[in-house]
Amino acid sequence: MPVKILIFEDNTNLREGLCQLLMLRDEFEIVGNFGDAKQAREIVINCRPDVVLMDIDMPGINGVEAVKQIREYDLTTQIIMLTVFDDNSHVFDALMAGANGYLLKRNVSDRLVLAIQEVLEGGAPMSPSIARLVIDQLHVQKPANKYMLSEREKEILRSLSKGNSFKLIAAELGISFETVRTHIKRIYDKLHVHSQGEAISKALHEKLV
Amino acid sequence: MPVKILIFEDNTNLREGLCQLLMLRDEFEIVGNFGDAKQAREIVINCRPDVVLMDIDMPGINGVEAVKQIREYDLTTQIIMLTVFDDNSHVFDALMAGANGYLLKRNVSDRLVLAIQEVLEGGAPMSPSIARLVIDQLHVQKPANKYMLSEREKEILRSLSKGNSFKLIAAELGISFETVRTHIKRIYDKLHVHSQGEAISKALHEKLV
DNA sequence: TTTAATATCCCCCTATTATGGTATTGATGG
């Protein structure tokens, strides 16, 4: 049973190129190819493809929007985004919308077939430069101890950020309530905040804990 | 000028296999190979490799720790992790620690050379199943309104999670202090919490806001 | 050896938050 592929790509040459490339192989069957994504959701529902190749930059409705619409009804079809740009403007939007892979067009010729196999096996094929963007996002530079908190203070902030009251923190660490308060005061000084809420917010957002 | 490669891998067979594989190509030069990562930082500082291949599971000091140590002094050397496991236990630790790529050992034979080229070009080579883990992390399924918060309640929780006091929230939203308190009560009910700290923690961790 | 930093504890007083009520308004759907 061949893998059913559906293509959305406004550039006619590329679209036909993709079809040619994939039709060379028996294991793929192109169940449709379209120059815009206006009816993407309906088309997907009707065609029931295994894999969708979706250009990001299309007139009318763009690829990211189309993915969102498809994902309202269908969470299993694998979607690979195709784009010429590797700036991060659309990468995250697309991945958040529910895309499973992200290929740069310059990598299509050597990686597309592999990429299709990979999504079907539950992988997430990405051009390496895209993967780097994603990882960089994860890397969120943790400016080691920007606020010069001591180990104990970090411990207390960690506990506070779990939602624990002073009383609980004291019990958890086996110290007195008053000691917890003293630590908290110094933590607030160092973080330049004046309340639990600000402290927790800062701790979690800046990944201090 | 050849690309200088440094290898840390405790399995002798694999380590020598990697050396053999890479020495077949003129563009690579193995500047060292080690069965453990105890001196990883010093070795990297001395050898100044372009690319480090780092096994995750090693006796003594593991690969993730080694990466952390290297990254204390060196942010530019490209590091590719090698592992047999594609569970997510170590993936994020390694990427957070500063690894640039993540290859499963079963993908080494067909992807290693490509992966090395890719990190050097600023990419982040990953086995597709690893990439999928990373993307899944991004996808953070926001179980749309798991707690049935109303729009207004979400607004208030959002403001609270920025560290604002009830008074500030009231001012920001142009409603009375007492109204804020009423909303907060209902939010706590719905989230099953009993304090600001717990609410903020839950809101931020489960990305409710 | 003095100093500095850290961790520990206590007191007083005020401010804010938590919990329990009650109540009015407007919109929405049977």
Added chain:
DNA sequence: CCATCAATACCATAATAGGGGGATATTAAA
């Protein structure tokens, strides 16, 4: 028309948190 929900508002009381002190002990650095 009535029930329901969301949003608004108020009161009283108890609990927790915040800001200002001051104090001792340990450890590490100067």
